[in-house]
Amino acid sequence: MQNPADHKYSAIDLSVDLPGLKMKNPILTASGTFGFGEDYAKLYDLSILGSMTTKAVSIEPRRGNPMPRIAETPAGMLNAIGLQNPGFEAAQHKINALRAYDLPILVNVAGHSFEEYIEVTKALSDLESVDALEINISCPNVREGGITFGTSAQMVEELTAKIKKVSKKPIYMKLSPNVTDIVELAKAAEAGGADGLSLINTLLGMRLNLQTGKPILANGTGGLSGPAIKPVAIRMIYQVAKAVSLPIIGMGGASTVEDVLEFLYAGASCVAIGTANFTNPMVCPEIIQKLPEALAKHGFQSAREAIRFSHR
Amino acid sequence: MKEQVCQILRNEKIAEDVFLLDLQVKDYEAAEVLGKFVEIKLPDGAYVLRRPISIHDFNEKTQVLTLIYKILGAGTDFLAKQMAGTKIAVLGPLGHGFPLPTAGKKHCLLIGGGVGVPPLYALGKALVAQGHQVTTILGFRDAASVFKAEAFAELGAVHLATEDGSVGIKGFVTSFLNEELKAADVYYSCGPIPMLKALEANLPDMEGWLSFEARMACGLGACYGCVVETQTGLQRVCADGPVFAAGEVVYGGI
Numbered sequence: 001m002q003n004p005a006d007h008k009y010s011a012i013d014l015s016v017d018l019p020g021l022k023m024k025n026p027i028l029t030a031s032g033t034f035g036f037g038e039d040y041a042k043l044y045d046l047s048i049l050g051s052m053t054t055k056a057v058s059i060e061p062r063r064g065n066p067m068p069r070i071a072e073t074p075a076g077m078l079n080a081i082g083l084q085n086p087g088f089e090a091a092q093h094k095i096n097a098l099r100a101y102d103l104p105i106l107v108n109v110a111g112h113s114f115e116e117y118i119e120v121t122k123a124l125s126d127l128e129s130v131d132a133l134e135i136n137i138s139c140p141n142v143r144e145g146g147i148t149f150g151t152s153a154q155m156v157e158e159l160t161a162k163i164k165k166v167s168k169k170p171i172y173m174k175l176s177p178n179v180t181d182i183v184e185l186a187k188a189a190e191a192g193g194a195d196g197l198s199l200i201n202t203l204l205g206m207r208l209n210l211q212t213g214k215p216i217l218a219n220g221t222g223g224l225s226g227p228a229i230k231p232v233a234i235r236m237i238y239q240v241a242k243a244v245s246l247p248i249i250g251m252g253g254a255s256t257v258e259d260v261l262e263f264l265y266a267g268a269s270c271v272a273i274g275t276a277n278f279t280n281p282m283v284c285p286e287i288i289q290k291l292p293e294a295l296a297k298h299g300f301q302s303a304r305e306a307i308r309f310s311h312r
Numbered sequence: 313m314k315e316q317v318c319q320i321l322r323n324e325k326i327a328e329d330v331f332l333l334d335l336q337v338k339d340y341e342a343a344e345v346l347g348k349f350v351e352i353k354l355p356d357g358a359y360v361l362r363r364p365i366s367i368h369d370f371n372e373k374t375q376v377l378t379l380i381y382k383i384l385g386a387g388t389d390f391l392a393k394q395m396a397g398t399k400i401a402v403l404g405p406l407g408h409g410f411p412l413p414t415a416g417k418k419h420c421l422l423i424g425g426g427v428g429v430p431p432l433y434a435l436g437k438a439l440v441a442q443g444h445q446v447t448t449i450l451g452f453r454d455a456a457s458v459f460k461a462e463a464f465a466e467l468g469a470v471h472l473a474t475e476d477g478s479v480g481i482k483g484f485v486t487s488f489l490n491e492e493l494k495a496a497d498v499y500y501s502c503g504p505i506p507m508l509k510a511l512e513a514n515l516p517d518m519e520g521w522l523s524f525e526a527r528m529a530c531g532l533g534a535c536y537g538c539v540v541e542t543q544t545g546l547q548r549v550c551a552d553g554p555v556f557a558a559g560e561v562v563y564g565g566i
Contacts, residue, residue, distance in 0.1 A: 032535065033530070033534065033535055034534050035533065035534035035535070035536075038533075039530070039532045039533040039534040039551065040532070040534060042313055042532075043313065043314075043315065055536075063546060063566070064536060064539070064546075066566050067526065067527075067538075067539065067540075067566055068526070068527045069527070069536070069537045069538075069539075070361075070527045070528065070529045070537040070538070071527065072359070072360060072361045072387070073360075074358070075358065075360060076360055077360050077361055077529060079529065079535070079537060081535065081536050081537060084536045084539070084546065226360045227360070275360060275529075277530065277534075278360065278361055278362065278529050278530045278531070278535070279353065279359075279360050279361070279362070280315075280353065280401065281315055281403055281530075281532065282315050
């Protein structure tokens with residue numbers, strides 16, 4: 001990874017600081033695309049990353065949706081995994097195992113009900129290995145929980161407040177783009193006491209089988225991710241950053257170092273890479289390696305300087 | 313598992329909609345490819361997902377990896393148009409493949425249906441090298457779909473069936489399961505689900521290893537996009553499979 005040219009940009013400071021997440025660089029992985037890290041750890045040292053977001057964790061194990069769960073789309077893909085996860089008991093061991101690496105861990109929280117969100121938050125925030133929690137109120141692939149909680153400003157504010165009350169670690173509310181006005185929901189999360197925001201989650205989409213006419217995904221609809229959604233993500237982060245001063249974990253189709261700059265400019269303090277890991281499993285180390293030169297070329301001495309650049 | 317940029321050495325049509333792809337890889341070991349697959353990145357930014365293709369053959373000395381794939385959609389159609397000399401990213405070898413017998417000299421059946429046939433060949437060669445007896449049963453739709461029957465003939469007896477009877481007997485692979493073959497020690501299979509189910513039903517007491525497929529996203533176990541129900545819960549076709557023991561998978565379970 002290291003080559004002599006890197007020395008030229010070694011003065012560029014990549015570090016960023018968010019509540020609970022003291023990151024050596026602004027690159028992290030998006031929930032659902034990286035499991036609990038054990039698979040990609042076979043390809044590279046996870047300590048290279050600024051941070052990592054785990055798969056959603058619910059109290060009980062969840063099976064997720066029937067198959068097929070995946071379909072490709074133009075410049076993207078649909079997923080309808082349905083929050084399959086081993087449940088808190090098993091997940092905590094996987095999370096604890098991440099202490100082997102030098103990076104803060106962001107754990108994603110899923111729930112069917114207010115009570116479950118609170119229960120999972122309490123259990124996870126007690127773990128020393130958890131640095132911050134990303135509250136998933138925007139998954140479009142489950143009938144109960146997920147997006148149901150993320151579409152009403154009142155519910156977002158109430159849930160945020162209740163979770164904040166019991167969490168020993170900073171909380172980031174992960175917002176859905178499948179709403180009329182994401183700014184309203186961002187303000188509600190801020191009013192509820194969130195330490196930060198995470199956006200955007202996937203867009204609701206569908207593909208049909210040309211032989212049968214039926215949806216390809218067993219679930220019918222799925223969440224659209226990948227480069228296709230980047231303009232929507234940039235627009236929403238830009239609008240939210242204008243209205244709210246909370247730090248933002250930005251994501252939605254980022255796959256190149258230039259994309260990362262765009263997300264930082266729009267208002268993200270760090271950028272999560274998701275679907276791009278499937279296209280190129282080495283995308284995160286590659287982006288991190290290219291970041292110092294990209295920042296320097298655009299006149300920045302640090303990643304921090306690029307955050308919210310569009311709003312200055 | 314490793315990610316490499318590999319040169320295409322050959323990409324040729326060998327049957328109706330079926331292509332053979334030779335790739336120049338590095339540091340692959342012969343023992344680690346049997347029944348495994350690779351994730352191919354199509355050389356065009358338009359495709360977000362890689363294509364999982366099983367390994368057909370491998371020459372450890374020349375490091376030439378041979379894949380056989382069928383044109384099933386836009387991605388494989390695009391792959392079929394790539395010329396020798398083009399470089400593509402390849403992630404592999406992936407998954408848990410076919411296990412070789414641990415002791416003795418066994419009579420092994422290789423049973424393949426259509427595009428399920430390719431991964432059985434490297435396995436067959438390894439079994440013969442270990443001194444086992446190999447009998448191959450292949451089923452295809454019609455004469456135009458048949459490929460590599462001669463290659464398997466070099467390993468041992470080959471029985472061929474086509475659905476329309478244009479080559480070999482008219483019927484399915486199960487037509488060949490007479491008393492002699494039912495006395496074999498182990499079977500390895502890859503092909504359509506109805507075929508795998510029929511084999512489990514016809515060979516209930518024989519040790520068997522079945523290779524499955526599923527739509528995949530990450531290909532390496534992280535996303536849970538490719539699960540299958542088994543006797544021990546949901547497992548990932550890409551990382552826990554693609555090979556599972558006969559009787560382990562619960563068909564239609566998820």
